[in-house]
Amino acid sequence: MDKILVVGGAGFLGYNLLDYVQQHLQNDALELVVLSQDIPESSIYFPDVLFVEGDYSDVELLTHLFENHQFTHVFHFASSIIPALSTHNIQRDVETNLLPTIGLMEVMKAFACKNLVYLSSGGAVYGNELPTHKKESQACQPISSYGIIKLAVEHYIRLYANLYQIDYLILRLSNPFGLHHRSSTQGVINIAIRKALRGETLVVWGDGTQAKDYLFASDISRAIMDLFKAQVKNQTLNIGSGQTISVLEIIALVKSKVPHFQVEFMEAMPTDVQQVSLDISQLRKHIPFELTPLAGAFEKTFIYEQVVLANEV
Numbered sequence: 001m002d003k004i005l006v007v008g009g010a011g012f013l014g015y016n017l018l019d020y021v022q023q024h025l026q027n028d029a030l031e032l033v034v035l036s037q038d039i040p041e042s043s044i045y046f047p048d049v050l051f052v053e054g055d056y057s058d059v060e061l062l063t064h065l066f067e068n069h070q071f072t073h074v075f076h077f078a079s080s081i082i083p084a085l086s087t088h089n090i091q092r093d094v095e096t097n098l099l100p101t102i103g104l105m106e107v108m109k110a111f112a113c114k115n116l117v118y119l120s121s122g123g124a125v126y127g128n129e130l131p132t133h134k135k136e137s138q139a140c141q142p143i144s145s146y147g148i149i150k151l152a153v154e155h156y157i158r159l160y161a162n163l164y165q166i167d168y169l170i171l172r173l174s175n176p177f178g179l180h181h182r183s184s185t186q187g188v189i190n191i192a193i194r195k196a197l198r199g200e201t202l203v204v205w206g207d208g209t210q211a212k213d214y215l216f217a218s219d220i221s222r223a224i225m226d227l228f229k230a231q232v233k234n235q236t237l238n239i240g241s242g243q244t245i246s247v248l249e250i251i252a253l254v255k256s257k258v259p260h261f262q263v264e265f266m267e268a269m270p271t272d273v274q275q276v277s278l279d280i281s282q283l284r285k286h287i288p289f290e291l292t293p294l295a296g297a298f299e300k301t302f303i304y305e306q307v308v309l310a311n312e313v
Contacts, residue, residue, distance in 0.1 A: 003069050003071045004032050004033070004073045005035060005071045006032055006033070006034045006035070007077060007078045007104065008076070008078030009049075012176065012182065013119065013176060013217060016178065017221045019218070020225060022048070032048070033049070034052065035065065037055055039051045056103075057096070063107055074113060075119075079119075093149050094149065097149045098152055098153060098156075101156065105166065114167055115167050117169045117171065117227075118153065119171055119173055120172045120173070121173060122172035122239070123147075123174065124142055125140045125147050125154070126138060126276060127140065127143045128141070128275070135282075136172070145271075169232060169235055170236040171227075171239050174213035174215045174241060174276075174277075176214075176216075178190075178218060178301050179217065179304045181217075181304075190305060194308075197258065202263045203263075204263055205266050205268050206247070206272065206274075207265060208247040209247070211246040211247075211276075211277075212276050213245075215239065215291070216300075219291055219297075220239055223287065223289055224239075230286060235282075238280050238283060239280065239283055239289075240278030241280075241294075244276070
C-alpha cells in the first residue's frame with residue numbers, strides 16, 4: 001500500500017486533492033495522512049484521511065509521524081506566504097518555507113522515504129523574462145522572494161535526489177481557482193466572485209491588462225494523481241491551461257453575474273509578474289491532460305462561493 005503524507009493538505013489545493021481521491025480513487029490502495037497548521041471542521045467529510053494538526057518545521061512531530069506510518073511518498077503542498085507579501089519579510093520567508101523543506105527532506109532521508117512531489121509556482125519562478133509562454137527549460141528570473149524561495153527549494157530537491165536518491169516530481173502550477181478556496185489574499189478569481197457577492201469592492205493592483213494562466217483546481221488534482229499512478233519521476237513539469245486571461249476579462253466574467261460589481265485600480269506592485277502562460281507539452285507527453293472549459297469551471301466556482309456565503313448568513 002502507498003502511504004502518503006500530504007504536507008499542507010488541509011489548504012485549498014490539498015482539499016481538492018482529497019476530494020479527487022475520495023471521488024475517483026476509493027478502490028486504490030492509498031493511505032493519506034494530512035499535516036496542516038489548521039484543520040477546518042469540514043475535514044469530517046474525509047473520514048478515511050487522518051488529519052494531524054502541526055507545523056512541518058517541527059522535526060520531532062515529523063519523526064513521530066514517519067515512525068508510526070512509514071510513508072512511501074510525501075506530497076509537499078505547504079506554503080506560508082504569498083508572492084505580494086513575501087518581499088516584506090524575506091528572512092521569515094526563508095525561515096518558514098526553505099528551511100522547513102530541507103528539514104522535511106532530512107527526515108525523509110532518515111526513514112528511507114524515496115518519493116517527493118513538490119508544488120512549485122509556474123508564474124513566480126519564471127518572472128517577467130521573454131517569451132511569456134514558458135517552457136520548463138526557460139531560464140528562471142523570479143522577481144519576488146516567494147519565487148526565489150520556490151526556485152531554491154527546487155534546486156535543493158534536485159540536490160537531495162543526486163546525493164540521497166530521493167525521487168522527485170516538481171510541478172510548476174499556474175494560478176488555481178475553484179472549490180474549497182478560503183484565502184482572502186490569494187486567488188483573484190475566487191476573491192473577485194466573493195467580493196461581488198458580498199457587495200464589496202475589488203482592489204486591482206495595476207490597470208487590469210496583466211494576463212496570467214489560470215487553471216481549475218480539480219484539474220490540478222487529476223493531473224497530480226495521474227502522474228502519481230504513472231510513476232513519473234525526476235521531472236520538472238508545468239501544469240496550466242497554456243493560455244492567459246487578463247484581470248479585466250475576469251472582472252467582465254464576474255460582472256456578467258453581478259452587474260454592479262465595483263473595482264478600484266491601484267498602482268501595480270513591482271513583485272507581480274505581468275504576463276505568463278505555461279507550455280504544457282511536456283506534461284502531455286506523460287499523461288493525457290484535458291482541461292475543464294473556462295465557462296464551466298467559472299460557473300462551478302461561482303456556485304461554490306454562493307453556497308459558502310449562504311452558509312455564513
